[in-house]
Amino acid sequence: MKFTKTLMFTIALCLLVCTVAQAGKDLDAVRKKGFIQAGVNGGVFGFGMPDAKGVWRGLDVDTARAVAAAIFGDASKVKFTPLTAQQRFTALQSGEIDLLTRNATRTLSRETQLGLNFVQVNYYDGQGFMVLKKLGVKSAKDLDGATVCVLPGTTTEQNAADFFRNNKMKWNPVVIESTTELSKAFFAGRCDVLTSDASQLAGIRAVAPNPDDYTILPEIISKEPLAPAVRHGDDQFRDIVDFSVLAMINAEELGITSKNVDEMLKSKNPKIQRFLGVLPGNGKALGLDEKWAYNIVKQVGNYGEVFERNIGVKTSLGLKRGLNALWTNGGLMYSPPFK
């Protein structure tokens, strides 16, 4: 496990050193290859993890599938590379993957210093704290002197440092590289607190030995807009990824689902006609087939469907839409017009 990770990291680094400067057309390379190589989490239930049959499942996984559906008309033309938090950006920079959909927070420094372009957010998250119920902690402000389990190399690590510094509280971080090892240490009582994005905490709690023993504190201490990312240098590919995510959101707003998309083709609403390519134009503008948005909705679904299928209230994560509801329902999911 450790060895393969190190090996992959080394290879990624080698690629960064060795690759000859390419023409800068990531899209061409992807088309030539015939599939998209997407970097995903691999260990977070609901976002990116293979199921018992080895089929990749999750919100981030489905986002990558939507991009494949847009480019190839076939959502299955995507291969997944599980990455740790520390490998993910190097893997994208070096060209080992074409697309990063691995609950990565968009920040100014990542966008500028890492040479990445983040696109439309596919999950608005925030960092929270999970504690044992029997400790009787009611608020994150009570955590002075606590031992906190945290993943390395994440915005989480910085946010926690900022939070404790800001509130003049002492803390003791325990930083372990793999999510699995980290949660094991937390469940065994090595730490009083586990901090991560609230969605991940829900995912980790879902696989706890006794999920009911743990509670997530009410404070959300950060903004974590989780977005897919591509590297600098190919604006067309960036646009396609951006609008693939937006298409899922727009489809939900227009009431188009994977079930009714074929009937919707007959709709008289020009917005829907434009969206599904009945009135041509959008596809050509992006350099794609006019059916690209239809393919996304038909094969992957709209944002609401993808959300409910992977992390919604009926799954073991049981997350409510919250910030991730459509703007029409008081959330932040808002798509620019498709015209």
Add this chain to the structure above:
Amino acid sequence: MDKPTASLSSLPSPAPPFWRDAGKRALVFQVLALATVGGLGYYLFSNTQANLARQSIATGFDFLKKEASFEISESLIPYSAADTYARALLVGVLNTLKVSFIGIVLTTILGTIIGIARLSSNWLVSRLARSFIELMQNIPVLLQLFFWYAIFYEAFPAPRQALNPIKGLFLCNRGLIFAVPEGHPAYSAMAWVLVAVLICGWLLNRWGHRRQELTGKSFPAFRVTLFAALLLPFLTWFFYGAPTAMNMPVLRGFNFRGGLSVSPEFSALLLGLVLYTSAFVAEIVRAGIQSIGRGQIEAAMALGLRPGQVLQLVILPQSLRVIIPPLTSQMLNLTKNSSLAVAIGYTDFVAVTNTTINQTGQAIEGVAMIMVVYLAISLSTSLFMNWYNKRMALVER
């Protein structure tokens, strides 16, 4: 040859073409090899630069002066999230040195004991030593680290139920927390006295040797020094008024405050590395001792030397020659293996650098620093051990 004599130069000496001249040919090959290596290096460097610039990834070491803004749980020097990356990395280097140094000392002691036990004539002792060696050598060290770490956090209770075997000592899944004496000038005075005693002991030992060479009378320098080293600091402490105030750990809130604590991460890493490496050291020590001919030992005993003297005067001086070179390589192994700390959450240099790489995105600089630091540690260990080896080597006459 620079200034040939007139008679020779007047002859039309057939100078061999340069490809036949071994000296010149060698020079040409050297230059070619150097040019190839240099060219390859330049190509890699410029290509990397170009690629990084194309992808607009920041380069250079400017990030070292920026605020690190992440916390490190264990540090030998004061550190907070407001300090720079440079300081965070220094904390990492010191943590690596700490675990390596303590690890090397303990490994050498434990390895020697087990190596000698392996040769014991007692059936049980030698079998136990042998099983220990086989077990430790044949399980991957990473697995051992996971095992010890799991033992630490699974087996020990939470802080509120901490084991308290003696007053001022607590054992829980946050580590080992123990009371330390409250700061007092007496303790630094004691340390100075101890240093002075050790220096005197060293001089006394030299004088004793010289006297023995001249007169044949031996002097028990070691015992005298040991006695003074125990007695004099104690007298100093008494002289300063025998302070007894202790800094006691107290459970407040989530954790113990006060006292000193050893974290489970550090303990697990140290334990794993020491047990694993000492198995190899034990075999090296055994080989070293067995390389001494039995006849020599018998001869020494026949001369009337006591067993301790046989070990000190006959066996060790010779077997150390055999032991030191492979021992050095085990020390280097231990240092390098300490980078597995990442897996169990001890913040060594690699762990800190990994976080730095992730936050700044400057992987090449980070990895280069890792290489330079480990190279520096390894080379200094080698230098020291080579110097020691030279001192220990038999002087050929």
